[in-house]
Every structure is written in structure tokens, then in C-alpha cells.
Amino acid sequence: MFNRLTLGVAALALAASGALAASDEITIGMALEPPNLDPTGGAAAAIDEVVYANIYxxxxxxxxxxxxxxxxxxxxxxxxxxxxxxxxxxxxxxxxxxxxxxxxxxxxxxxxxxxxxxxxxxxxxxxxxxxxxxxxxxxxxxxxxxxxxxxxxxxxxxxxxxxxxxxxxxAATAPVGTGPFTFTKWLQGDSVEIARNDAYWGEAPALARATFKFISDPNAAFAAMMAGDVDAFPNFPAPETLMQFDANPMFTVIVGSTEGETILSINNKSGPLADVKVRKAIAHAINRQEIIDGAMHGYGTPIGTHFAPHNPDYLDLTGQSAHDPDMAMALLAEAGQTDLKLRLALPPPAYARRGGEIVAAQLRKVGIETEISNLEWAQWLEQVFKGKDFDLTIVSHTEPADINIYARPDYYFQYDNPKFQALMEELGVTSNPEQRTALLHTAQQIIADDYVNGFLFQLAKTGVANSKIEGLWENAPTQANDLTGVRWTD
Known part of the structure; x- marks a missing residue:
């Protein structure tokens, strides 16, 4: 890891490169490359992170x-x-x-x-x-x-x-929208470039050009920020290095919240996982804080259901699935599953890869062996999200207020509860705020009672930027790198 002397030298290099950089161009770092650029035909959050409010x-x-x-x-x-x-x-x-x-x-x-x-x-x-x-x-x-x-x-x-x-x-490879930026080039495996739309109907953005640079490796992301190859990394994949950036005036560390419920998704129709006792055992085998500390270096808020803690209708149900290895082992014995082996498919994000190793160790302590397979994003979408060929996976659902996905029996974790589905239908036609709150509380309780998934933590938004950049989103109400208000300051 870089020591303080190295950090200082790199900061001077960044200062020099920043002075030479065009004041109307920016390079944004992203951990994941989108599989395509059509937000109406793909589920990957990385698509919206490039095109939302910028192109479309x-x-x-x-x-x-x-x-x-x-x-x-x-x-x-x-x-x-x-x-x-x-x-x-x-x-x-x-x-x-x-x-x-x-x-x-x-x-x-x-x-x-x-x-x-x-x-x-x-x-x-x-x-x-x-x-x-x-x-x-x-x-x-x-x-x-x-x-x-x-x-x-x-x-x-x-x-x-x-x-x-x-x-x-x-649209998948050459998107045409109405936004303040036009698509110019996609170097697959490397970057997407966009340019200011001079015919835009609204206020023109300050930036003339922007490049989204894809860097999945946390160490490479750190090096790119230090070298000035990347001007900002709104969802920085190496939270263990944030203290070093925070101590240097050349950088700004931006910590906010997201809509990302990070869950240990369970295939509710995969053999023994159809038994609620087994799913409950998995939930009690999990130590959320250990995952947050080990995988996210303390950034993240524990959750006990699929709902954002910053939402006023949030119901804290973390106690219902508190870490209890003895209960987990007893439940597995009741279910006749004392020698359980499961497949754990992990997509590329650091929270999944790092968190998956910790989850696997926690499950092993209660007698559940896991076979880990690391998948690229396109593989994960095809095998897990579309094909439903998995037992367990870890993913952050970054869509806003999306508890209604539990009303979709064909969704990838295959939860089918008519009572919950009827509740979502009632919510859809209810406008009274108090009644909506009551319905959302009931919905959160139902999926917690059914232990549909292992609810881990709300993903924090941890970003790093050159301190001369302003206008980046602190929080993430949706999955986006909205550049419409971003500019360089003197």
C-alpha cells in the first residue's frame, strides 16, 4: 500500500496533470462496464450510470x-x-x-x-x-x-x-436520446465517450466532453485516481483507501447513501432452499457487521428487509434475523439438512466478491458448504438473473423503492406469495400517506418472515473526486452519474 511520502508525490503529479487538463472535459471512473447502452432493454445498473440524464x-x-x-x-x-x-x-x-x-x-x-x-x-x-x-x-x-x-x-x-x-x-451500441450529451464512441473493455449536445433544449452543461473509464480492479482504481488519469470515481471500489484521499486537500471524499439494498439472494425454488427453515438458518448464520467491516471497511447500514433505512417508511427488522449460529444449526437439523452444499455465484463488484468470501466462511461455521463461482457481469445476467441457475448470489439492488419485485414470481429469486402480491396491488391504488405506510410496513414484515433472502446492508455511496470538481451527486436516488450540473472550479 502507498505510504504518506508516495501519496504526497502522487498528489503533486495530480496537481500538475490537473493544471494541464481542459477545464471543460472530465474522466469518470466506473467499476463495471455496461453490457449495452440501452436502459430500456437491460437490467445492469452500469447502463444508467452512463446514459441516465446524460444521453436519455x-x-x-x-x-x-x-x-x-x-x-x-x-x-x-x-x-x-x-x-x-x-x-x-x-x-x-x-x-x-x-x-x-x-x-x-x-x-x-x-x-x-x-x-x-x-x-x-x-x-x-x-x-x-x-x-x-x-x-x-x-x-x-x-x-x-x-x-x-x-x-x-x-x-x-x-x-x-x-x-x-x-x-x-x-440503442444497445449507439444510443440516440434527447439529453444534454451525445454518444460519440465506445471502446469496449475500456471506455465510453460523450460530447455536449449543442442542440439541447435545456440549459447547456458546463462540460464539453466526458469519458467513462471502466476500472474493475480496486488497486488499479486507486492508482488511476492518484495519477490523475481519472478525475472522479463516484462509486469508488476501494473504500479501504478513502482515509488517504480524505487526508489530502487535492481530493474530495464524497460519502452518501444509495438505494442499493445489498442482499444474499436465495433461489427460493432450488431444492432445500424452498424450505423456509433453511432460508431462516442462512439468515441467522450471517453476521452483517462482519461483512460490512470486512468487505466495505465499515461503510454500509445493516438491513433486515428489502427497504432503504433513509426512507421514512423503513421498518427496522434486523433483530428478526440477528446473528445466531446455534439457532441456524438447530434449524438445519429440523429441516434434515445437516450436510448442505450450495452454489454461490458472485458478480464482479467488490462488495460481492469480498462479501462472498466472508459469507461462505460464516455459512461453513453452521455446516453449510458453498462452492463459489466468480462470474463476469454478462455471465451473471445470463445465468443468474435470466436463467435462474444458482442457489445463492450477492447483489445490490440499486433501483429506488423496489420492494414490489417480491410480487413477481418469475423474478430471479422466484418468491411466490399471493398474499404479498395482493398487498402490492392494494398499494398501487392507495394514495393516502398513512395507509401507504401501513401497507409498506406489512410488506417489509412479510418478506422478513418468509426469509426470502439474506438481507445484508444498504450500500453506501463512497466517491472520490479532484477537489476542483463540483456538482457530483452526494446521494444516489437512482443509479446515475448525472453530469448536467458538474463543472470545474478555479
Whole structure:
């Protein structure tokens, strides 16, 4: 590891390189490369981290504080019965290929997302849409099958961005959106480059160019920041080095919260894991704080259900699955599973790879052996997320307020509880805040009682940046590296 002398020399090198760098260009570090660049056709968070608010925009969008603000829709009206949303679109918006963005594109995007053959990873967001009507080029009417006060929130997701029929076929490799930046180049295995859109309908960004550099190895990420090869790393993969950056005035360490519930996902239909006693045993074998300390160097908040602790409707259920190896072994004996062997598939992020080794050791102490397989992101998506060919995996679900995934029996962890599904349907048509809180508390309790997954911790957002950069998000209300407000200071 670098000593203080090395750190000081590297900081001087960074200062020199920073002085030569263009004040309107930036290089952003990312631990994972996206498998494609189409947020409407892929589940990987890394897609949105490149394109959300930069290349693609939706009717609404997330602000840095998590609030929902207008996007391509300047405003919207809601019918008295709450089932019809009429969106007024902004004038003069064009896609990067010069074609106009209008109500026909909105209809195309929403109808495509909710179609029977849709490959949208969050198709459930659009399930309540009964019809989409073009009123005129700048007005679109969306009719819902039932009232849904959360509809503007759903339209802010990256999966709900507006695309055009003329360019959607090339979206995976050459995305064409309406955002303040245009796609320019993708060097697969290395980086994606974007450039300022001079025809942007809104306020022009301060940055003329940005490069997203993919660096998965924590040591290489540290070296890249120290050398000035990367200007900012919003989700830094080496938290053990944050103290060194924090002690140096050339850097700013940015610590916030995310929507990322990090879980030990359990295939609820995989042999012995269909037994709630076995899943409960796994939950009690886990020592959350040991995982947070060992894998995340203390950054992270323990969770006992699939809900963000910073959410006002959070219910603290960590005590229900507290670390208790003796209880875990007793439950395994009751279930007749005293010689259990499971497969643990781990995607690339450090929280998964490092956390997986710790989890495997904890399970071994209660008599559960695990066979670890390290998968690349594309492999994980194909084998685990799509193929459901796994016993255990570790992944952080970074989508906002996504407890509704437990109402999807075909989702990758294959939890099927009609009671929970009915509860989510009731939540969807409930607008009263107190009633919604009660329903969300019940939902959190149900999945905790069923020990659907091993709930580990809420992922912290730990970033590092050149201290002359301002405007990066502190918190992550959605999975994004929004560069619209980022600039270099003197």
C-alpha cells in the first residue's frame, strides 16, 4: 500500500496533470462496464450510470435530492379519479439524430415498454397503463387501469426514458436520446465517450466532453485516481483507501447513501432452499457487521428487509434475523439438512466478491458448504438473473423503492406469495400517506418472515473526486452519474 511520502508525490503529479487538463472535459471512473447502452432493454445498473440524464431523458426525472421533477414533460394534469395523466411536452426538443421528439415518440416508448414481448427489465412499471393517446404533437394522455399516485415516480426511472422508432434498433451500441450529451464512441473493455449536445433544449452543461473509464480492479482504481488519469470515481471500489484521499486537500471524499439494498439472494425454488427453515438458518448464520467491516471497511447500514433505512417508511427488522449460529444449526437439523452444499455465484463488484468470501466462511461455521463461482457481469445476467441457475448470489439492488419485485414470481429469486402480491396491488391504488405506510410496513414484515433472502446492508455511496470538481451527486436516488450540473472550479 502507498505510504504518506508516495501519496504526497502522487498528489503533486495530480496537481500538475490537473493544471494541464481542459477545464471543460472530465474522466469518470466506473467499476463495471455496461453490457449495452440501452436502459430500456437491460437490467445492469452500469447502463444508467452512463446514459441516465446524460444521453436519455424521460417524462420526469430524479433530482439529486430524490424528488421527482419535470423532464421532457414540462407539466402534467391528473384527472379527479386519478386514472388519467395528461402530459404537456416541451417544445423544440429533438433527438441527437435531428428528428423531433413529440407525443408519437412517447406513445411508442410506453407501448413498447408494456408490450407482451417487451424485454424491459422493469416491465412492471408500465403494467398499470391501459392506453396511451396522442392528443396533439405536444400532448399525450396516459390512461391507467387504476389510480396510481406513484406514476410520475415510475416515469422517472431509466427504464422509462423516451426513445424513437427511427433509432431504437441501434440503442444497445449507439444510443440516440434527447439529453444534454451525445454518444460519440465506445471502446469496449475500456471506455465510453460523450460530447455536449449543442442542440439541447435545456440549459447547456458546463462540460464539453466526458469519458467513462471502466476500472474493475480496486488497486488499479486507486492508482488511476492518484495519477490523475481519472478525475472522479463516484462509486469508488476501494473504500479501504478513502482515509488517504480524505487526508489530502487535492481530493474530495464524497460519502452518501444509495438505494442499493445489498442482499444474499436465495433461489427460493432450488431444492432445500424452498424450505423456509433453511432460508431462516442462512439468515441467522450471517453476521452483517462482519461483512460490512470486512468487505466495505465499515461503510454500509445493516438491513433486515428489502427497504432503504433513509426512507421514512423503513421498518427496522434486523433483530428478526440477528446473528445466531446455534439457532441456524438447530434449524438445519429440523429441516434434515445437516450436510448442505450450495452454489454461490458472485458478480464482479467488490462488495460481492469480498462479501462472498466472508459469507461462505460464516455459512461453513453452521455446516453449510458453498462452492463459489466468480462470474463476469454478462455471465451473471445470463445465468443468474435470466436463467435462474444458482442457489445463492450477492447483489445490490440499486433501483429506488423496489420492494414490489417480491410480487413477481418469475423474478430471479422466484418468491411466490399471493398474499404479498395482493398487498402490492392494494398499494398501487392507495394514495393516502398513512395507509401507504401501513401497507409498506406489512410488506417489509412479510418478506422478513418468509426469509426470502439474506438481507445484508444498504450500500453506501463512497466517491472520490479532484477537489476542483463540483456538482457530483452526494446521494444516489437512482443509479446515475448525472453530469448536467458538474463543472470545474478555479
Amino acid at each position: 431523458e424521460g417524462l420526469t426525472r430524479f433530482a439529486p435530492d430524490g424528488s421527482i421533477v419535470p423532464g421532457l414533460a414540462s407539466s402534467w394534469d391528473i384527472s379527479e379519479d386519478g386514472t388519467v395523466y395528461t402530459f404537456a411536452l416541451r417544445e423544440g426538443v429533438t433527438f441527437h439524430d435531428g428528428t423531433a421528439m413529440d407525443a408519437e415518440d412517447v406513445k411508442f416508448s410506453l407501448d413498447r415498454a408494456r408490450a407482451e414481448d417487451s424485454t424491459n427489465a422493469q416491465k412492471a412499471l408500465f403494467a398499470g397503463i391501459a392506453g396511451v393517446e396522442v392528443v396533439d404533437p405536444l400532448t399525450v394522455k396516459v390512461t391507467l387501469s387504476a389510480p396510481d399516485g406513484a406514476f410520475p415516480f415510475k416515469m422517472a426511472w431509466g427504464d422509462a426514458v423516451i426513445v424513437a422508432p427511427e433509432s431504437i434498433e441501434s
